[in-house]
Amino acid sequence: MNFDALLELFQQRIPAYPWAQLAVSLLVLVLIAVLAQWLFGHVISRVGHHMLAVWGKAPWAKALTHHRANRRFGYAVGFAVITIGIGEVPNMGRYAVVIERLAHAGLWISFFLMLSGMLGAWQDVYANTREAQTRSIKGYIQVGRLGLGLVCAVLVLSILINRSPLWMLSGLGALSAVLLLVFKDTLLSLVASTQLTSNDMLRIGDWIEMPQCNADGYVKDIALHTVKVQNWDNTVTTVPTYKLFSESYRNYRQMFESGARRIKRTLRLDAGSVRFLEDHEVHALMRFRLLHDYLEEKQAEVDEANRLLIAAGSDPVNRRRLTNIGTFRAYGIAYLKAHPEIHHDLLLNVRMMEPDSQGIPVEIYCFTALTAWMDYERIQGDVFDHLLAILPELGLRLYQAPSGADLTGARVAPVLAAAQVAAAQTAVQHAPGQPRAGSHPV
Numbered sequence: 001m002n003f004d005a006l007l008e009l010f011q012q013r014i015p016a017y018p019w020a021q022l023a024v025s026l027l028v029l030v031l032i033a034v035l036a037q038w039l040f041g042h043v044i045s046r047v048g049h050h051m052l053a054v055w056g057k058a059p060w061a062k063a064l065t066h067h068r069a070n071r072r073f074g075y076a077v078g079f080a081v082i083t084i085g086i087g088e089v090p091n092m093g094r095y096a097v098v099i100e101r102l103a104h105a106g107l108w109i110s111f112f113l114m115l116s117g118m119l120g121a122w123q124d125v126y127a128n129t130r131e132a133q134t135r136s137i138k139g140y141i142q143v144g145r146l147g148l149g150l151v152c153a154v155l156v157l158s159i160l161i162n163r164s165p166l167w168m169l170s171g172l173g174a175l176s177a178v179l180l181l182v183f184k185d186t187l188l189s190l191v192a193s194t195q196l197t198s199n200d201m202l203r204i205g206d207w208i209e210m211p212q213c214n215a216d217g218y219v220k221d222i223a224l225h226t227v228k229v230q231n232w233d234n235t236v237t238t239v240p241t242y243k244l245f246s247e248s249y250r251n252y253r254q255m256f257e258s259g260a261r262r263i264k265r266t267l268r269l270d271a272g273s274v275r276f277l278e279d280h281e282v283h284a285l286m287r288f289r290l291l292h293d294y295l296e297e298k299q300a301e302v303d304e305a306n307r308l309l310i311a312a313g314s315d316p317v318n319r320r321r322l323t324n325i326g327t328f329r330a331y332g333i334a335y336l337k338a339h340p341e342i343h344h345d346l347l348l349n350v351r352m353m354e355p356d357s358q359g360i361p362v363e364i365y366c367f368t369a370l371t372a373w374m375d376y377e378r379i380q381g382d383v384f385d386h387l388l389a390i391l392p393e394l395g396l397r398l399y400q401a402p403s404g405a406d407l408t409g410a411r412v413a414p415v416l417a418a419a420q421v422a423a424a425q426t427a428v429q430h431a432p433g434q435p436r437a438g439s440h441p442v
Helices: 003-013 018-054 058-066 069-088 095-127 138-160 165-174 176-182 184-198 253-258 279-285 289-308 324-338 373-394 404-429
Strands: 207-210 215-222 226-231 236-240 261-269 349-352 360-368
Touching: 018 058, 018 069, 058 069, 058 095, 069 095, 095 138, 138 165, 138 184, 138 215, 184 215, 215 236, 261 373, 279 289, 289 324, 324 349, 324 360, 324 373, 360 373
Parallel strands: none
Antiparallel strands: 207 215, 215 226, 226 236, 261 360, 349 360
């Protein structure tokens, strides 16, 4: 029995009343659409799920199910059945065209939702790869979804008003200025996201510092419109993507990748403590292992220079001598070179800067071999603890502005001294054998 015979048999069994024919035909059409939706949305999708698992694409199968791409495909098939079959329903009249257009629009909406779900599944699968730890495709996924939404809107509107999609697109040209104004942030973010990703300017996990946006922490997420930064205090700052392209910010990725973190800090020494070292002090300082070779070499150089200057006399002002601040700089360099957690392949220096009203700045410039914040602060603290503690050995003092206690002590000291003198005089006057004031000796 062929299809024509089945159709003729079905038409013979339809009731003679028009409303009954309409109801039965609609019921049959809806049942066929629901069956097709169930078949393609559940049965065929499960078959595809098992096939992907067999081919080693289990993450894809799980992601497609999570984003309901299979169900949306089934909805598209159901709407397609209604679109094709509504014209065969008798006694529909003008309503057949309306239902056909609505079903056709539903078909395209379901189809584009399925494509959007596939993009979401792609993002989930990519998020579990190693590349996702440094490069994000979330911005591209959002651009793709936005493009699908625009195309879907044009197609659906053209179907509902029975116009060509080209006519709709030609009308969009007149609204280009309005569209540019509405989608200004989206276009800026699209260009910025593309540039950031293609030029490798920003990755997920980078530590960035952007004071104008109160951002100081790790990049947590890179999307089309926003970039989320988890700050050091566990707060989250949301920065517009285009600002990361148009404004400046500091990225610490290169520092972490190089395996070295810079220390650049100054010690301010009291200018009044700077002096020449005596010969016995130089010999005493030779017990320092880090200074022994330096002092021997420098002392030999000074002695040789002084032999040439002997004609000027033996006055110390005419001879070359070592200073305690120069010896301190040499000790600082030797200490940093011997430190096991200081990077020795990068620049290392201890230099004296221009003196000012706050003392003589001596800058310590070096790089730590560890970049983690806790390790960096520990190493830096150990270095400056040692250098501060070694200053008295060289006769140097750290500069410190006078505080309130210092000024109070300076005022109280003369008063105490005067009181002590007065008390001593009183004690002498009242001592045994001494005449009291106003008394006459017997």
